[in-house]
Amino acid sequence: MRLGLCLRFAIALLALFLVASPLWSYGGRVRAHTTYVPLVAGAPAPPADECDSLPDQSYCSLTVNGAPTVAPAAEHPDLNPALRGYTAAVGQYVGLIDNCYTRPDDAKAPQLRGLFADHRKPTVLGVYWIYQWDWNRDRPATAVENTWGPSFVTLATTPCEILSVPPSGYEIDGDQGLEVLVLYAGEDWITLKYTREDNVLYGYTLHLQGVWVDPALLALYNTLEAAGRDQLPALRAGQPFARARGTALGLSIRDCGGWMDPRNCADWWRQ
Numbered sequence: 001m002r003l004g005l006c007l008r009f010a011i012a013l014l015a016l017f018l019v020a021s022p023l024w025s026y027g028g029r030v031r032a033h034t035t036y037v038p039l040v041a042g043a044p045a046p047p048a049d050e051c052d053s054l055p056d057q058s059y060c061s062l063t064v065n066g067a068p069t070v071a072p073a074a075e076h077p078d079l080n081p082a083l084r085g086y087t088a089a090v091g092q093y094v095g096l097i098d099n100c101y102t103r104p105d106d107a108k109a110p111q112l113r114g115l116f117a118d119h120r121k122p123t124v125l126g127v128y129w130i131y132q133w134d135w136n137r138d139r140p141a142t143a144v145e146n147t148w149g150p151s152f153v154t155l156a157t158t159p160c161e162i163l164s165v166p167p168s169g170y171e172i173d174g175d176q177g178l179e180v181l182v183l184y185a186g187e188d189w190i191t192l193k194y195t196r197e198d199n200v201l202y203g204y205t206l207h208l209q210g211v212w213v214d215p216a217l218l219a220l221y222n223t224l225e226a227a228g229r230d231q232l233p234a235l236r237a238g239q240p241f242a243r244a245r246g247t248a249l250g251l252s253i254r255d256c257g258g259w260m261d262p263r264n265c266a267d268w269w270r271q
Contacts, residue, residue: 051160051243054214061224061231062173062181065196068229069183077133077140078200079184079191081152081207081252084140086128089150095124097263105267108169110194110204110253112268114238115163121269123156125248130259149261152252154210157244163211165192167237168204172196180206182233182241185213185221190242198229200257209250211242 069076077083113119129144130151145151165180172178172195183198183205184191190211195203213221220233235241253260253268262268 051212054240059217059220059233062234063231064198068198071225071229073184082189084131086130086152089127089129092127092150094127096265098265109267110166110168111271112166114166125154125156128152145259151259153262154248154250157249159246160243162240163242164238164240165235168194170194177236178234179237180235182221185218205254207252210245212245213242
């Protein structure tokens with residue numbers, strides 16, 4: 001894990017607290033956001049018909065470390081990025097970047113080729129910036145998350161192709177080989193976390209849009225959400241969890257809360 005990056009984001013979060021932001025702990029609840037719905041530009045379109053359920057899949061759960069996020073997660077802009085929206089990153093390169101760094105910052109970082117059954121480097125269809133969140137007004141800000149470059153990409157997919165958990169060098173339960181928690185699952189988005197905390201403050205977080213979450217996994221998530229989120233669904237590396245809704249899959253990846261550039265091959269697309 002990038003300790004220096006974690007430290008910088010920890011300092012930023014402390015500064016946010018010192019200026020009296022209304023939410024600085026994930027034990028608190030973000031107010032329901034009902035008056036402002038951001039326009040999501042270029043959103044992956046769902047196909048006309050539903051996909052089939054995933055065959056031969058079963059899902060388990062794990063107890064979270066620390067305090068759970070107060071439900072519902074659908075109202076939390078760090079767990080459900082649909083609340084933020086995104087905008088086109090005009091002038092930015094539309095494609096994966098092969099030679100951004102001479103070596104990866106973290107050799108254990110999630111490898112996103114594992115999303116796809118053919119383990120491919122996908123075609124990038126579009127690059128975007130996720131909007132920042134105005135915690136004081138409880139709505140998307142006008143500024144965007146662009147510390148490391150574009151913070152959201154869309155990737156070419158085949159409708160209903162199976163999506164699996166990208167492997168990393170981290171485990172959240174070594175006895176069962178579990179690698180991620182499902183922090184949020186909805187009609188179009190899913191959020192996967194590579195640690196057992198029910199927040200994005202430490203470790204890697206993967207947001208995916210344009211997914212058809214397997215009904216059995218979605219049902220388990222909804223049950224655990226209603227029970228207070230002390231436990232959440234947990235998945236193994238390489239385990240199928242959803243299908244692509246259409247011809248585009250939206251993707252963001254975060255490290256210690258910070259929105260990273262998902263195009264960087266040195267970090268995310270090595271193997």
